[in-house]
Amino acid sequence: xxxxxxxxxxxxxxxxxxxxxxxxxxxxxxxxxxxxxxxxxxxxxxxxxxxxxxxxxxxxxxxxxxxxxxxxxxxxxxxxxxxxxxxxxxxxxxxxxxxxxxxxxxxxxxxxxxxxxxxxxxxxxxxxxxxxxxxxxxxxxxxxxxxxxxxxxxxxxxxxxxxxxxxxxxxxxx
Numbered sequence: 001x002x003x004x005x006x007x008x009x010x011x012x013x014x015x016x017x018x019x020x021x022x023x024x025x026x027x028x029x030x031x032x033x034x035x036x037x038x039x040x041x042x043x044x045x046x047x048x049x050x051x052x053x054x055x056x057x058x059x060x061x062x063x064x065x066x067x068x069x070x071x072x073x074x075x076x077x078x079x080x081x082x083x084x085x086x087x088x089x090x091x092x093x094x095x096x097x098x099x100x101x102x103x104x105x106x107x108x109x110x111x112x113x114x115x116x117x118x119x120x121x122x123x124x125x126x127x128x129x130x131x132x133x134x135x136x137x138x139x140x141x142x143x144x145x146x147x148x149x150x151x152x153x154x155x156x157x158x159x160x161x162x163x164x165x166x167x168x169x170x171x172x173x174x
Contacts, residue, residue: 002033003173010064010096011073012089012112013040013057018077019049020158021106025073028165034172036073039064041086050077061088066095071172076107076127076157084115094118097151102171104153106164110134113152123147124154 009029011022026036040047040057047055061083066072072093074080083089093116096103105113110126111133113119120138125147134141146155146163153171155164 002031003169004029005033007034007070007172008068009034009036009071009073009172010066010069010092011036011038011075012061012079012083013038013047013055013075014079014082015047016077016082017047017049017055017075017079018107018158019051019053020161021075021077021109022049022055022073023053024158024161025075025104025165025168028169029073032169032172034070037064037069047079061086061092064088064092066092066099066101069096069101071102071168072096072104073168074103074105074109074112076105076109078108080105080109080111084112090116100151102151102153102168104164104168104171106155106160107157110154119152122152123149124152125156126154127157 039061043060097118107127114137123140145160153167
């Protein structure tokens with residue numbers, strides 16, 4: 001049996017998401033036995049990545065309940081800047097955090113946890129482009145490929161995806 005059989009992971013998507021930051025975790029999690037549900041503003045809509053790769057939303061964000069999932073993956077790109085304006089995205093992100101479930105975010109995805117007000121006191125990483133945003137929200141930023149602080153798993157950018165996934169898989173298997 002695969003190590004993540006029975007685990008359900010939610011991933012957010014919207015236009016201009018970072019293609020690799022959605023698909024690399026998605027495929028690795030499925031490979032490990034997890035079910036990955038992609039949620040976007042509208043169910044069934046196909047969203048275009050920064051590099052043109054399409055992603056179809058399995059469900060709408062509005063219909064998602066955090067208690068149906070074991071963890072959250074937030075890809076970067078410019079999609080997080082749009083998604084953080086959605087009150088349901090922010091409440092879901094807070095619910096995952098408050099319940100101790102995994103909140104994994106990479107690159108610019110830190111914008112969503114910042115707006116959800118869950119980064120204060122956390123040690124994180126991201127693309128250097130949002131370092132100031134994270135620090136101004138109360139996080140300690142370090143320049144490492146992947147950082148784990150409790151249930152928060154962060155990474156800088158696509159070349160760090162192997163370290164990001166190693167941390168995600170270790171958290172979910174534990």
